[in-house]
Amino acid sequence: MPKPATASDLVAPKEDLIRYHREMVYLRHFEEKSNFAYRQGKAGGYLHVYIGMEPLAVGWLNNIRKGYDYVITAYRDHGHALQLGSDPTATMAEIMGRSGGLSRGKGGSMHLYDIANQFYGGWGIVGGHTALAGGLALAAKYRKEDRVTLCYLGDGASNAGVFFETMNMCGLWDLPIIFIIENNLYAMGTALERHAADPELYKRGFPFKHDYERVDGHDMVTVLKDSKRIIDRCRETSKPCVVEAMTWRTVGHGAADNDRQLYRTKAEEDEMAKRDCLYLYEKYLEDNGVLTRAQMDQIDAEELEKAEKVYDDASESPHPEIEEVYSNVYTDMEPEKGH
Amino acid sequence: MPKPATASDLVAPKEDLIRYHREMVYLRHFEEKSNFAYRQGKAGGYLHVYIGMEPLAVGWLNNIRKGYDYVITAYRDHGHALQLGSDPTATMAEIMGRSGGLSRGKGGSMHLYDIANQFYGGWGIVGGHTALAGGLALAAKYRKEDRVTLCYLGDGASNAGVFFETMNMCGLWDLPIIFIIENNLYAMGTALERHAADPELYKRGFPFKHDYERVDGHDMVTVLKDSKRIIDRCRETSKPCVVEAMTWRTVGHGAADNDRQLYRTKAEEDEMAKRDCLYLYEKYLEDNGVLTRAQMDQIDAEELEKAEKVYDDASESPHPEIEEVYSNVYTDMEPEKGH
Amino acid sequence: MSSTTMTYREAIRLALMEEMDRDENVFIMGEDIGKYKGTFRVTDGLFEKYCQNTSDWLHEPPHPEIQDGVGRRVIDTPITEPGIVGMATGAAMTGLRPVVEMMTMSFAILALDQIINHAAKIHYMTDGQISVPLVIRGPGGAANQLSAQHSHSIEGWFAHVPGLKVVAPATPDCAKGMLKAAIRDDNPVIFTENPGLYAMKGEVTDDVDYTIPFGKARIARVGSDISLICYSRMVHVCLAAADKLAEEGINAEVVDVRSLLPLDTETIYNSVAKTHRAVVVYEDWKSGGFGAEIAARIGQDCFDDLDAPVGRVGGLNVPTPYSRVLELQCIPNEHDVIAEVKKIG
Amino acid sequence: MSSTTMTYREAIRLALMEEMDRDENVFIMGEDIGKYKGTFRVTDGLFEKYCQNTSDWLHEPPHPEIQDGVGRRVIDTPITEPGIVGMATGAAMTGLRPVVEMMTMSFAILALDQIINHAAKIHYMTDGQISVPLVIRGPGGAANQLSAQHSHSIEGWFAHVPGLKVVAPATPDCAKGMLKAAIRDDNPVIFTENPGLYAMKGEVTDDVDYTIPFGKARIARVGSDISLICYSRMVHVCLAAADKLAEEGINAEVVDVRSLLPLDTETIYNSVAKTHRAVVVYEDWKSGGFGAEIAARIGQDCFDDLDAPVGRVGGLNVPTPYSRVLELQCIPNEHDVIAEVKKIG
Numbered sequence A, B: 001m002p003k004p005a006t007a008s009d010l011v012a013p014k015e016d017l018i019r020y021h022r023e024m025v026y027l028r029h030f031e032e033k034s035n036f037a038y039r040q041g042k043a044g045g046y047l048h049v050y051i052g053m054e055p056l057a058v059g060w061l062n063n064i065r066k067g068y069d070y071v072i073t074a075y076r077d078h079g080h081a082l083q084l085g086s087d088p089t090a091t092m093a094e095i096m097g098r099s100g101g102l103s104r105g106k107g108g109s110m111h112l113y114d115i116a117n118q119f120y121g122g123w124g125i126v127g128g129h130t131a132l133a134g135g136l137a138l139a140a141k142y143r144k145e146d147r148v149t150l151c152y153l154g155d156g157a158s159n160a161g162v163f164f165e166t167m168n169m170c171g172l173w174d175l176p177i178i179f180i181i182e183n184n185l186y187a188m189g190t191a192l193e194r195h196a197a198d199p200e201l202y203k204r205g206f207p208f209k210h211d212y213e214r215v216d217g218h219d220m221v222t223v224l225k226d227s228k229r230i231i232d233r234c235r236e237t238s239k240p241c242v243v244e245a246m247t248w249r250t251v252g253h254g255a256a257d258n259d260r261q262l263y264r265t266k267a268e269e270d271e272m273a274k275r276d277c278l279y280l281y282e283k284y285l286e287d288n289g290v291l292t293r294a295q296m297d298q299i300d301a302e303e304l305e306k307a308e309k310v311y312d313d314a315s316e317s318p319h320p321e322i323e324e325v326y327s328n329v330y331t332d333m334e335p336e337k338g339h
Numbered sequence C, D: 001m002s003s004t005t006m007t008y009r010e011a012i013r014l015a016l017m018e019e020m021d022r023d024e025n026v027f028i029m030g031e032d033i034g035k036y037k038g039t040f041r042v043t044d045g046l047f048e049k050y051c052q053n054t055s056d057w058l059h060e061p062p063h064p065e066i067q068d069g070v071g072r073r074v075i076d077t078p079i080t081e082p083g084i085v086g087m088a089t090g091a092a093m094t095g096l097r098p099v100v101e102m103m104t105m106s107f108a109i110l111a112l113d114q115i116i117n118h119a120a121k122i123h124y125m126t127d128g129q130i131s132v133p134l135v136i137r138g139p140g141g142a143a144n145q146l147s148a149q150h151s152h153s154i155e156g157w158f159a160h161v162p163g164l165k166v167v168a169p170a171t172p173d174c175a176k177g178m179l180k181a182a183i184r185d186d187n188p189v190i191f192t193e194n195p196g197l198y199a200m201k202g203e204v205t206d207d208v209d210y211t212i213p214f215g216k217a218r219i220a221r222v223g224s225d226i227s228l229i230c231y232s233r234m235v236h237v238c239l240a241a242a243d244k245l246a247e248e249g250i251n252a253e254v255v256d257v258r259s260l261l262p263l264d265t266e267t268i269y270n271s272v273a274k275t276h277r278a279v280v281v282y283e284d285w286k287s288g289g290f291g292a293e294i295a296a297r298i299g300q301d302c303f304d305d306l307d308a309p310v311g312r313v314g315g316l317n318v319p320t321p322y323s324r325v326l327e328l329q330c331i332p333n334e335h336d337v338i339a340e341v342k343k344i345g
């Protein structure tokens, strides 16, 4: 039994570390439920979970000013919504396309939005949202506010032309934005080395006078340190920054991707499993006497139960009324109706 | 009177140096005539001349395999066409929209093409042609040929998203292409520092494993050396490369740009005039005893006369027949006719 | 109400200034719209008016030699339409009201993904959580030998997209009143200006709160024998045709649709109910242009009123050629309108 | 002629293979079309067939761990549609015949500038010096809860663009015959496949040189009382509607347009001349969709044949919602067709 660490050894106050753990565990159970919903036919379309990548949501978003800083990501967005405070049942209901959903079922898994928490989605066009993110940062500077914009994008998205155009304008005008490239080594079925001329994606910030670096995305402790440092710096300097966070999706690209061996080997997966973020973090908590295995099992059981209740409650939410198909196309008028 | 250089001191055989001079002088007169055509109302729309930038066409294109290597540029394309061997009268006729033009008047100044000489235009959408260029290079590699593709683009165009997407694919697949960024310090009325986060544009090749460097575009002698070295390397290695060539347009952005002082000072223009490429080159020829001032004046007179004849001949070319409006929309059918 | 004579260009500029004065959230961005005044000189004077002091700068001068900073309310951008529109949309999501100038609407084609698949869908995908008070304006249509890549009329594509509003005013007064309405609208609005209209003069209502609501067509000429349905510069082509037709005793009514989405079918149908004949006129490529939608609606909804088939006059179905003689063939003129009027009989 | 039963998906795959075998200049490129087989599994087996040996590689394996090189005739690309289409166009300018797969046609919106303002105009701008034998194919239209950004039918926009050809086959046989024709065509062709059709089975003619020329509509069902004009998956919706209408004694003819540009108006008009009634059916947003063009033409050119207004059935004018119950509201079904048939009377 290792000797308990003194508070000062820890990367964050003990109670925070425990909360982060709960959040990670909860997110993982939530995502399992999301996939389950898809298999049950309660969710359709494209559905992408965050399993294996949790620290990028839990770690980074615990170091921003929640409800003040702007956050935007692509379609792999469940974790960001939950982490920013979206009601889990409303989030799951949206994934199920129900009237109790964040957008009453109009958006779905790929398009979660929760403006009350300054979560700007939730986007389906690879790379497209990076320009919107630039606009959020532009708005902050226009209003002379010190909000930071966090824009997540995938390694595949980092090839998109509009991302470079946006980086250029952010560098040109010194906009306070952090682009977090979630480098999980694959763009759907295409390996990093097969889609990026240079797999060191952080270099893409170089031609635009951004700060740029590659960081680890597996080890929660490192993530917490890096994210705090980078977010604080961005808020201070109002300079844009490209962060390549090395991570890994344990599961398929989307709920429909049932044959990962088309593009990566079992051996590779086993190798990466050893660096599973939750496993690493729990080891840290245990080694430093923050939590015992028993306590963690307890937490795991509690969070699983929560996730199950959310799943059941969301399932109860009714489908939207048919008339709603016409609502909110415009703020002030209805579209012409009928076929 | 400086002592004549021995052949070995010279960057190229004497007769070549003299030919290059003729080509530069001729191009300048041709462009003056192009602007004149616009002022006379014989040319319309957008017309952009190459005055001040001649070495980028004359120098580089004398070091490729003409008629074999692919060349493509944007709308500032007169010099490239002439240098690749397009009939000057047909070129001027195209600028005037006449039936004797390279494309029988359908393209105009911005859209010169001469496939017989492997000149692929001639494009109006800023940045758009860089992707076509990547396709030319892809075709060469697909056919296992050792053609090099030269793609010219402006400093303003180097911000375009599709350019980055193309650089990525060229780097990914090692395509034999050279992107020559004609950095003339302005994108229409916008100064380099106002449109590029980092004015050192050659850096844009860095994230894509391209060779990249900044070279001089004023001094013909340097241009001849650099272009030979870079073109030969590209053909050998079949690796893509980004070259930022520092240059300067002596005139307005286009024939219609009549108020340059909206975006640059008279002082700056006077400063740059001292580095006018033709002035520098003639000084070199004189200092090295290649040509005397008298000989150069002679050449100047001859080339001016040629340009004037081209202008007059082109003016004689009839306008296209009205029915031609429908021809060559498709290779094998006519579009539906009428209003 | 009092009015002032000004050009279409000046009317747009005045609308921009009035709205920028009225609302601190309104700003303009685009290529060369600052000191360069815009290629069609629409934004002349705005940089000087709104970006005088360092406090008016979004960013300090990027380079010592360059005196001016980047304007905060007049933002010169790089030539990156997708990025520009996307960033404007992102800013609009937070409540700012950007007005983006497209140097020509042909360049908006590069930004269609941002316009159609982002801006236009945000209010719906968020079920009303976010609105996008964005205006995209610029010259649409052929000018004078700009060639194939620069001469598009793409208002029809936009008018096909739920979530967008699309207007195409034909007069200085409409330009001012509708641009102000567009800027005050909480939805993304495409505002297209035909380059041939900029120099046109007209009376413009003086009231700073004079706006023209969308979805209301305008009877540009009252007539009884046939309805010429049109918008933007084609309104003037139709008026010219109407004058000529009048000489032959045909009294044409000219309906300036001016708002394509929403579309004022009521006014159009009332006109057709009166004249029993209609010809739809537009500059865009004839096949698949928005005029087809208008014609299809009249054909179906006014079936019993029609004494003749609904005629159409559109641009030739070819890329716009450079040669002036060929270019002129492509753009509909009053003779083409008259020919179609006679053809439908 | 002998035929084989296969799915629409298999028919497309077979067409690709036959043409790749026939002509060394034909190659395919797109996202995840290699070992991943394409998201709709259309290109299953092609990488294995054409990229076995190092000599079949455009580029050696980018990384030691990765065994496979980049295929030369099956090129996996990054997710950069503008660049992909532009590079394919550039390659086509030299005489190669690329077939680009869009993972969904909704992503072609990003590449519209390359398609419309480059590929479609090159032959004209060069006055015939260059042709662009390019095919862009992929699923267009709503599938199953793909949400607003992934569910577009954009064939109508393409069909509006001179220089492009646009086809939308409804059966496996048409898919194979028309894709082969598209690949052999020297002009840029947009080939759209509705995701709902991939699993559909049908008889496919065996001949490797069997192609279906563009501009010829197909009578999918002979009838006498009304013409249902449609294409792609809506052909099957119309056939279902026709069966139901038959029960009520209404004998509908179903015209599968299949080629939008060029459009076979002759076959459409002949059908209307026979039935005196027409309803145009398409999945795209109703307002401004290509069905409007077809309806407008029938309305004008068949004016004297028509006993009733030309009806239209299109998708609802809203972004496609995620909720399945709402999504189903948006897509026309046989009941909507029947309702319109009754409405026009």
Ligand SMILES: Cc1ncc(C[n+]2csc(CCOP(=O)(O)OP(=O)(O)O)c2C)c(N)n1
Pocket (backbone or CB within 6 Å): A048, A076, A124, A125, A126, A153, A154, A155, A156, A157, A158, A182, A184, A186, A187, A188, A253, D031, D079, D081, D103, D107, D110
């Ligand atoms: C413009 C566009 N092209 C293609 C797609 C289809 N698509 C969805 S996700 C995806 C892979 C993206 O990979 P990456 O950016 O690495 O994100 P990850 O899924 O790994 O988080 C693709 C190709 C899309 N949504 N948008």
Ligand SMILES: Cc1ncc(C[n+]2csc(CCOP(=O)(O)OP(=O)(O)O)c2C)c(N)n1
Pocket (backbone or CB within 6 Å): B048, B076, B124, B125, B126, B153, B154, B155, B156, B157, B158, B182, B184, B186, B187, B188, B253, C031, C079, C081, C103, C107, C110
């Ligand atoms: C996509 C697009 N946007 C805007 C324009 C209008 N435009 C034509 S040239 C030009 C400036 C380009 O500058 P640069 O790339 O530096 O080339 P240069 O003219 O200096 O040779 C602009 C903005 C265009 N043609 N295409």
Ligand SMILES: [Mg+2]
Pocket (backbone or CB within 6 Å): A154, A155, A156, A182, A183, A184, A185, A186, A187, A188
């Ligand atoms: Mg990835």
Ligand SMILES: [Mg+2]
Pocket (backbone or CB within 6 Å): B154, B155, B156, B182, B183, B184, B185, B186, B187, B188
């Ligand atoms: Mg320049």
